[in-house]
Amino acid sequence: MQKLFGEQRREFLLNKLIDEGAPITGTALAAMANVSRQVIVSDMTLMKARNEPIISTSQGYLYLKERKEAHVSRQIACVHTAEDTENELKLLVSAGATVKDVTIEHPVYGELTANVFVSTESEADDFIRKIHSSNAGYLLELTDGFHLHTLTAPNEAILDRAVEAMREHGYLIEDHES
DSSP: OOOOOHHHHHHHHHHHHHHHOSOBOHHHHHHHHTSOHHHHHHHHHHHHHTTOOEEEETTEEEEOOOOTTOOEEEEEEEEOOGGGHHHHHHHHHHTTOEEEEEEEEETTTEEEEEEEEEOSHHHHHHHHHHHHHTTOOOGGGGTTTEEEEEEEESSHHHHHHHHHHHHHTTOBGGGGOO
């Protein structure tokens, strides 16, 4: 492919993200546009500054179109060890929920939220694999396991199932209150 420049490249990238409807890695976008990954990071920052609904997830960049399948959301308060993260994610997605994000209350920075967007066991496996291969830590490690998740689903019954699965495994903060 011929190297694209400036606005032409950003238009190309935006269309790729919109058409794909799923996350695309910065490396893959860089290969498509015949530029470095750093150029992609810069382009994504510029497009976000123009209010394009692009987010960076653990699976890559995602254009946030209105998702018809996710009509309801709920935030849940969780606590568990880092070793329980894989099981937590798989419990939630097997109930039919999408784990949209994770939030912690940091003593210096205040509220920190990171996009997760995990909807399947395969995506959960990829997320865990990326954490391990990058030697990154989980945000919950900064707060002794305390964190929030925003869950989305097509209906409340699915969210109720997800919360009940978390309760059964003792992962909800309410299970640890005295």
